[in-house]
Amino acid sequence: SGNNWGYGKENGPSLWHKQYPTAKGSRQSPIDIVPHQLSHDPSLGPIVPNYDQCTSLNISNNGHSVAVEFDDSDDRSVIRGGPLDNPYRLKQFHFHWGGKGCHGSEHTVAGNSYASELHLVHWNAVKYKTYEEAATAPNGLAVLGIFLQTGDDHRWLHTITDALYMVKFKGSVTDFKGFNPKCLLPSSLHYWTYLGSLTTPPLHESVIWIILKEPISVSERQLSKFRMLLSTGEEEDQRIHMENNFRPPQPLKGRRVRSSV
Ligand SMILES: Cc1cc(=S)c(O)co1
Numbered sequence: 001s002g003n004n005w006g007y008g009k010e011n012g013p014s015l016w017h018k019q020y021p022t023a024k025g026s027r028q029s030p031i032d033i034v035p036h037q038l039s040h041d042p043s044l045g046p047i048v049p050n051y052d053q054c055t056s057l058n059i060s061n062n063g064h065s066v067a068v069e070f071d072d073s074d075d076r077s078v079i080r081g082g083p084l085d086n087p088y089r090l091k092q093f094h095f096h097w098g099g100k101g102c103h104g105s106e107h108t109v110a111g112n113s114y115a116s117e118l119h120l121v122h123w124n125a126v127k128y129k130t131y132e133e134a135a136t137a138p139n140g141l142a143v144l145g146i147f148l149q150t151g152d153d154h155r156w157l158h159t160i161t162d163a164l165y166m167v168k169f170k171g172s173v174t175d176f177k178g179f180n181p182k183c184l185l186p187s188s189l190h191y192w193t194y195l196g197s198l199t200t201p202p203l204h205e206s207v208i209w210i211i212l213k214e215p216i217s218v219s220e221r222q223l224s225k226f227r228m229l230l231s232t233g234e235e236e237d238q239r240i241h242m243e244n245n246f247r248p249p250q251p252l253k254g255r256r257v258r259s260s261v
């Protein structure tokens with residue numbers, strides 16, 4: 001059936017095109033960002049995330065990643081500015097990571113990958129009535145990408161890693177209230193931006209990507225807790241650990257990558 005895609009040898013990124021032809025589209029993500037080859041665009045203003053009124057609802061394991069969902073019934077938490085011509089509402093955030101000792105970011109910078117990558121997914125509720133509609137429309141989504149490098153413990157990430165044991169199995173979900181993702185932002189909001197896609201099937205080409213240049217630091221110990229998650233369900237005999245859930249860089253196909261100041 002269509003929804004058995006994954007990151008293994010039998011169902012991984014190189015095979016997704018068979019079920020999802022968009023995989024070979026003209027604006028696929030992630031990409032390799034080559035800083036000295038891109039254009040600095042003085043018209044690009046700062047991005048302004050405003051999450052202070054956000055309402056996190058739950059944390060869940062969908063078999064491909066772990067995601068924290070937000071109440072997106074109004075404009076209480078949005079990102080605006082930069083390449084965006086409307087405010088985009090925060091819908092969810094999730095992570096992509098590697099195996100032990102391996103890097104697992106999706107975007108790379110001059111061929112270098114980071115340990116992990118956090119994606120904050122937002123949608124344009126001015127132009128579209130629902131998230132689902134925005135997710136299939138050109139530029140209906142804006143995803144803020146943040147690189148994670150290994151170093152010291154991240155002061156706030158434990159709030160998330162301490163909850164992961166509750167969502168060990170694919171299909172599990174548990175309450176996760178009162179989490180404000182602004183604590184996961186690095187100090188600098190300088191960014192690169194380009195037009196791309198979801199990095200997982202159905203790979204819709206609907207994303208304005210905003211990738212922060214400055215990574216955040218998390219400890220190997222904190223990262224290892226993500227690898228305890230299973231991509232298999234509680235009822236399955238096979239237990240497969242969730243790791244290396246990243247898609248490799250895709251062809252740029254002539255797209256411009258712009259840089260904020
Ligand atoms: C909506 C969405 C976006 C990304 S980037 C992902 O990995 C899964 O779902």
Ligand SMILES: [Zn+2]
Pocket residue numbers: 094095096119199
């Ligand atoms: Zn993602």
